Amino acid sequence: MINKIFKNKSLLPVIQFVTLFVFVLLIYGAIGVTTSDKDFAIILRNTNLANLIVWSYWWPFIIVTAILFGRFWCTICPMELITSFFGRIGLRRKPGNILKSGWVSTLFYALILVVGIHTLAIHRIPQLMAIYMLILFSVAVISGLIWEKRTFCTYICPIGHLLGLYSMISAKKLRVKDKEVCKNCKTKDCISKANHYNFTGRSCTSELYPATLEDNRKCILCGQCHKSCTKDNIAILKRKFGEDLFKNIKLSWAEIAFFMMLSGFVVYEILSEWKVSKNIVKAIPNWINENFEVSSNFTGTVKAIVLFIVLPTIFYFLFALLKKYLAKEDLKIAITQLVMAMLPITASMHLLKALLKTTSRIPYWNFVFSDPKGIKTAQIIMDNSDVLDKSLLGTISPIISIFAILLSLAGIVFSLLVIRKQKFTNNLSKLFSIIPVIVYSFMFLIVLIAWRIL
Ligand code: SF4
Numbered sequence: 001m002i003n004k005i006f007k008n009k010s011l012l013p014v015i016q017f018v019t020l021f022v023f024v025l026l027i028y029g030a031i032g033v034t035t036s037d038k039d040f041a042i043i044l045r046n047t048n049l050a051n052l053i054v055w056s057y058w059w060p061f062i063i064v065t066a067i068l069f070g071r072f073w074c075t076i077c078p079m080e081l082i083t084s085f086f087g088r089i090g091l092r093r094k095p096g097n098i099l100k101s102g103w104v105s106t107l108f109y110a111l112i113l114v115v116g117i118h119t120l121a122i123h124r125i126p127q128l129m130a131i132y133m134l135i136l137f138s139v140a141v142i143s144g145l146i147w148e149k150r151t152f153c154t155y156i157c158p159i160g161h162l163l164g165l166y167s168m169i170s171a172k173k174l175r176v177k178d179k180e181v182c183k184n185c186k187t188k189d190c191i192s193k194a195n196h197y198n199f200t201g202r203s204c205t206s207e208l209y210p211a212t213l214e215d216n217r218k219c220i221l222c223g224q225c226h227k228s229c230t231k232d233n234i235a236i237l238k239r240k241f242g243e244d245l246f247k248n249i250k251l252s253w254a255e256i257a258f259f260m261m262l263s264g265f266v267v268y269e270i271l272s273e274w275k276v277s278k279n280i281v282k283a284i285p286n287w288i289n290e291n292f293e294v295s296s297n298f299t300g301t302v303k304a305i306v307l308f309i310v311l312p313t314i315f316y317f318l319f320a321l322l323k324k325y326l327a328k329e330d331l332k333i334a335i336t337q338l339v340m341a342m343l344p345i346t347a348s349m350h351l352l353k354a355l356l357k358t359t360s361r362i363p364y365w366n367f368v369f370s371d372p373k374g375i376k377t378a379q380i381i382m383d384n385s386d387v388l389d390k391s392l393l394g395t396i397s398p399i400i401s402i403f404a405i406l407l408s409l410a411g412i413v414f415s416l417l418v419i420r421k422q423k424f425t426n427n428l429s430k431l432f433s434i435i436p437v438i439v440y441s442f443m444f445l446i447v448l449i450a451w452r453i454l
């Protein structure tokens with residue numbers, strides 16, 4: 001079924017046009033809706049229909065699909081459509097080494113996280129969310145006009161590394177069915193220059209050759225090679241869940257830095273769900289903000305820099321350096337081992353966050369269709385929060401609690417299995433992988449048990 005969909009010449013582009021239309025509608029639904037009151041913004045983010053869809057459903061959907069099925073979001077992403085279109089009429093320059101390093105994507109994500117979300121609150125103020133979406137759109141257009149192929153998807157997209165890293169867990173992969181057929185293939189339609197700018201049936205514009213794909217990170221599942229291959233030799237195939245995590249994958253420094261940031265973000269997102277752990281996790285940034293009298297406009301910036309950049313860097317490098325100096329492991333290999341081992345527990349907690357977010361927004365659905373802009377509803381809720389009907393949330397709460405514990409346990413087991421299969425120079429190096437995984441995982445488990453069960 002999936003392969004039929006990917007083979008179809010018009011279905012996926014039509015879906016991309018639909019998602020582009022929805023993207024424009026979401027911008028329209030958010031533009032002009034704003035507030036300078038921080039407390040009001042916390043309610044408005046859920047009463048504005050566009051904002052509710054983007055941050056509480058669309059974004060969690062991307063995370064869940066990436067972990068379970070791979071980069072299927074990219075298959076229907078409107079940015080791919082836009083940047084590929086402008087790539088056809090643009091200058092077609094070759095991307096330089098800075099773009100190819102992957103750091104642009106990592107820094108773009110850091111900018112969105114630190115400045116966009118934790119300084120400007122683009123996730124709470126619909127108008128700012130609309131501006132953010134317009135910026136994304138503009139970057140896709142401009143990069144399409146300047147660089148060849150679809151440089152935006154390959155080297156600039158701020159969630160490219162996130163989708164790439166999580167897609168290593170997925171149970172699906174796009175690969176050639178028979179490598180021998182490729183060896184004997186004279187036309188190589190899947191990488192032929194002549195096909196780079198076809199509307200459908202393009203050769204790969206992500207700098208990949210399907211016959212040599214070894215892992216899921218870079219293939220954005222656009223399905224173009226699927227259609228271009230004249231030998232019908234490409235397919236979406238099943239594979240073992242988490243298969244790439246058990247391979248000897250070499251991550252780039254940009255991917256490593258991205259993951260460290262992501263892991264800090266997931267820790268904050270889960271721990272800030274419970275008042276007690278929220279106070280603990282915010283203790284250091286709060287101390288800095290108070291003692292250095294940071295302006296209230298920038299307390300979120302300090303919090304994000306400390307929690308998503310400084311602390312994760314210290315945590316990962318502490319164990320990587322122990323591996324290097326005490327266990328004689330190469331530094332990059334040491335930190336890659338840590339990232340691969342931490343990935344399952346991080347992904348499982350990210351899944352949990354997606355579940356908590358989507359379910360906690362259920363009470364707002366009673367209001368969003370009668371007042372899609374959400375200003376009036378937010379005012380009503382601000383005056384009297386009892387108008388929110390939370391009875392369904394109460395009913396499903398025990399199920400979510402069980403799911404939360406099971407997810408964290410599954411993440412821990414999966415992470416330990418990855419360590420078991422990894423190759424270490426000696427047992428000391430292995431120990432310096434086990435200790436951080438245990439510390440990191442049990443922090444989630446203990447908080448979840450204390451918050452949801454006790
Ligand atoms: S066009 Fe098809 S058969 Fe030829 S090299 Fe590409 S994937 Fe292999």
Ligand code: SF4
Pocket residue numbers: 174202203204205206208209210218219220221222223224225226
């Ligand atoms: S190999 Fe390239 S063309 Fe094929 S699905 Fe992946 S990104 Fe698209």
